[in-house]
Amino acid sequence: MPVLPEWINFNFPPKIHFEIDCTYKSGTLVKNVGSRIILLSTQSEMENPDELTIIKTSLEKHADGVIVYDDIEKVANFKDLDSASYFARIANANCIVVYGGFESINAGKAIALLATNDCFAEELFGGRKAIKNPPLPLVVIPTRPVMGNEASPFLTITDDRDRNRKYISHEWLFPTMIICDPKISVGLSTSDIAKTGIAILSAAVDSLLSKYSNDLTNSNALRAIELVSKNIIPAIRESKNMGSRSALYSASLLTGIAQSVSSLGLCYALSLSASTITNLDIYQSMAILLPHVMEYNLTSSAGKYVHIAKALDEDVSNISVIEAAIKAVEGIRKIYLELKIPQRLSEYEVKKIDLPGIATLASTYSFLDSLPRELPKNEIETILVAAY
Structure with a gap:
């Protein structure tokens, strides 16, 4: 090929x-x-x-x-x-x-x-x-x-x-x-819209953190994050709001364009594994794991997190880079709280005994070579334990 x-x-x-x-x-x-x-x-x-x-x-x-x-x-x-x-x-x-x-x-x-x-x-x-x-x-x-x-x-x-x-x-x-x-998509339930929107956020963050990303892919990923953060709640509250739903479709396309050139990442690998081994679907897995993956990568990708924080409309003026990076994670968690999205695997009846198997399968995906730093299997399991 x-x-x-x-x-x-x-x-x-x-x-x-x-x-x-x-x-x-x-x-x-x-x-x-x-x-x-x-x-x-x-x-x-x-x-x-x-x-x-x-x-x-x-x-x-x-x-x-x-x-x-x-x-x-x-x-x-x-x-x-x-x-x-x-x-x-x-x-x-x-x-x-x-x-x-x-x-x-x-x-x-x-x-x-x-x-x-x-x-x-x-x-x-x-x-x-x-x-x-x-x-x-x-x-x-x-x-x-x-x-x-x-x-x-x-x-x-x-x-x-x-x-x-x-x-x-x-x-x-x-x-x-x-x-x-x-x-x-007019027939989607509010829970479907919520987990789909957060899954787009997760995929956009994966793309942004890739070591293969560049200015072109980053601009697409950041715009996708901005579109989701501003439109996911209106899309849920106003079922006939086609403008907000269009924005989510746009965000998904922009994320796909970005990932096509940069890469998928850790959140996607973990989500593929979790949806294979447990009863979670891919969207639920992406939604649950995003804040935990972001916390893990915070210090290694602080500069990119500042851009994420800005895309989420967080105020990052007059603070350090690390403080601004923390604002990115906080901004994501605010959306979760607003949407009442669970942030723990245990809330979906995932068994703790499944975590090693999820980590093992996730570590086999070739696209993990795009991560900003090397990730041993035991650290993947540590992220899952934190998410549990």
Whole structure:
């Protein structure tokens, strides 16, 4: 698989269409991407089915064929991906359109890649077979903000054998197009909005703390933090406030753009592990772990924390850098208190006996090489104990 030359420090190829109530335009937007379409959604993430019908009808007006594929129940595993990619090949599909959230988008990226290459999912994630061909074009229509995953060139899938999450990242995993319509998310509950917004904050902070970040990625991440902090409460209190919901979608896209170039980080690694080993979902895990990860990294990334504090509208004038950095953590905790979001793993019935396993799995993710300082497994476990 080709890689970017080292001198390229910003690359983001996807096209983005962002507009309220634009799903009826899906066919017009996608017609130049592909004509034989697999419309994919996992059963658990088929939110707002009326919008899905609108999308399918619009696609059919401009395509030679549209097939809805909904055989994946919740979290795709290797067998699911192999079945779906085989189906895409025999249907002669030349485009995958994903309608859904975190799990649907992960599955769509993997299926698009497997459909054009002679290998099984196990071989792809095990690195046992080289991927030679670019994937089918992928169009992502997120049913909620997905903390940047809708825009990023990485994915995670569950291994059938050990039930753990496997991670890969590559330029070919960028979607071709992202269609964002905040109106799709009108059915989200207040708790869904709260944990989704905080998950975006967590992902933006991860990106900012990466040692691969630069001025371009930092500006996107900081703007995402600002948008979430100013709009998450209005989005919850005013259910019909499309402006605030649009801001959360924007924040998620900005986070994805930033992470695509810098990296994911510790909060994401811990959250993938926690959501694999416990009953937490990825959004809940990100929300719980953010302040604890921030406290751990405070002294090593104090300068970046000052910028986070400013994005949160904290007053950092006439105080030291460390004091300003502490303001960043305090600013995050203020949002938690306002939203009444739990900040302890134990509040979600996570068992203390699970913490070593979470730490072990988290330490295996390759993107942890982006952390601002080396992180031994025992220190990962220490963070989890503090979060418990």
